[in-house]
Amino acid sequence: xxxxxxxxxxxxxxxxxLGTLTWGRDTDEHGAADLLKTFWEAGGTLxxxxxxxxxxxxxxxxxxxxxxxxPRRDLVISTKAGNVADPDRRVxxxxxxxxxxxxxxxxxxGTDYVDVWHVHAYDPATPLEETLAALDTAxxxxxxxxxxxxxxxxxxxxxxxxxxxxxxxxRTRLASTQMEYSLLQxxxxxxxxxxxxxxxxxxxxxSPLGRGVLTGKYRNDAAxxxxxxxxxxxxxxxxxxxxxxxxxxxxxxxxxxxGLAVTALQEALAWVRxxxxxxAPIVGARTAQQLTAALSVEALTLPDEICxxxxxxxxxxxxxxxxxxxxx
Numbered sequence: 557x558x559x560x561x562x563x564x565x566x567x568x569x570x571x572x573x574l575g576t577l578t579w580g581r582d583t584d585e586h587g588a589a590d591l592l593k594t595f596w597e598a599g600g601t602l603x604x605x606x607x608x609x610x611x612x613x614x615x616x617x618x619x620x621x622x623x624x625x626x627p628r629r630d631l632v633i634s635t636k637a638g639n640v641a642d643p644d645r646r647v648x649x650x651x652x653x654x655x656x657x658x659x660x661x662x663x664x665x666g667t668d669y670v671d672v673w674h675v676h677a678y679d680p681a682t683p684l685e686e687t688l689a690a691l692d693t694a695x696x697x698x699x700x701x702x703x704x705x706x707x708x709x710x711x712x713x714x715x716x717x718x719x720x721x722x723x724x725x726x727r728t729r730l731a732s733t734q735m736e737y738s739l740l741q742x743x744x745x746x747x748x749x750x751x752x753x754x755x756x757x758x759x760x761x762x763s764p765l766g767r768g769v770l771t772g773k774y775r776n777d778a779a780x781x782x783x784x785x786x787x788x789x790x791x792x793x794x795x796x797x798x799x800x801x802x803x804x805x806x807x808x809x810x811x812x813x814x815g816l817a818v819t820a821l822q823e824a825l826a827w828v829r830x831x832x833x834x835x836a837p838i839v840g841a842r843t844a845q846q847l848t849a850a851l852s853v854e855a856l857t858l859p860d861e862i863c864x865x866x867x868x869x870x871x872x873x874x875x876x877x878x879x880x881x882x883x884x
Contacts, residue, residue: 557599557854562835563731564756567671567702569632571829572851573602573760575840580613583842588617589625590844596626598851604734604760604838606636606676607661619666628667634760635661636706636734638676638687649679649687658694673700674734677707684712688719688727695728704732704757710747717755732758732835739805739824739870740766740797746878749833758835761828765839765850769797770824772810808869812862822853827866829853 559568574595579588592603605614615635622628637657640648648654658673673694675687694700705716713733720727733752735744737759744759752759765771774794806820813823828837841847858866 557601557851559601560835561758562672562702563752563758565702565729565731565758567632567731569602569836570600571836572600572825572853573604573634573836573838574600574847575762575838576603576605576614576618577609577840578614578842579605579617580610585617585620587843589621591841591847592618592621592626594844594847595851596630598848598854600851601630602632602634602760602836602838604634606639606674607657607664608636608639608641608676611641612660612664615661615664619664623666632671633665633667634672634674634704634732634734635665635670636674636676637661638679645681647677647679647681649675649677649682649684649690651686651690651693654687654690655693658699662699669699669701672702672704672732674704674706674732675708678705678709678712684716685719688716691720692726692728702731703728704730704734704760706734708733708748710751713748713757714751714755717751717757721755730755730757732760734760734762734838736763737761737831737834737837738764738766738828739770739809739866740802742870742872745872746874753833759833760835761837763840764828764837765821765824766797766802766806767794769794769802770806770809770820772806772820774798775803775806775810805870809866812865816859816862818856819849821849822856823858823862823866825850825853826856826858827863830857830863 557570560571562569605618607615637654638647638649679687691703695703717730720729735748737744809824810820813820825837839850841850
């Protein structure tokens, strides 16, 4: 699998990443082992998890598999900290919480370091410089090799990245940002993506297949029995992308895919993988068969005319001040 630099750093990652959101909850150890082995054998390196996935079980499962199935040295492990199970405070970006969470993640993963550590979300109750100082401490201690953020809006990302760049050699530059991005969700193109491109931050798109909707499996109001849309706790996650607008985009994707003799999954994933600024979409497959289908996109590059057609049919509405105001 082709490798790409993560932002403006020396770290290289596979241009498709493996997500582990359901590990330890919907995906057991046997299923996780099949996924990781399939990914590794295809040349994949970037594996993404978080301390809250499965209440820590995702990290624990990954650690067990690295112990006996896949060598630690062959993987680029990305994890996150900051989200908490507290109804009164959903995000804790304090230095104390983040560094304690990192130690707990390392213990579950059974490793001395993680390759990329992300602040899972912006915490308005904690000064940003305190949150970022935790990244510096983690990198300085050797427990983290590269740092990033997740789900920061445009001004938050720009402020964080600029703060880190203001003291080169002392503060750790942000390597990456993880955000939802697909043909069904292009909101980051307003401000987040331009900021990331300007500041040299690599984008790791989550839900690159529109939470599974872009595969075409939910067409005609159908939800396969084994799909996330039919799952009691994941159906609300899929529901926002089952409206008329999404349906029109999915129809266009499947029509174009038929013309290219590829699947809708391959086309949608190739589109987001090759967008400017993207380092590696994170694919959260349920089964090894689904993952193999996603990894088959490695050989596919979409023709320019298809990309333009997909851009047009899925184009978000960007009004003032998100485009050239001089044309108004």
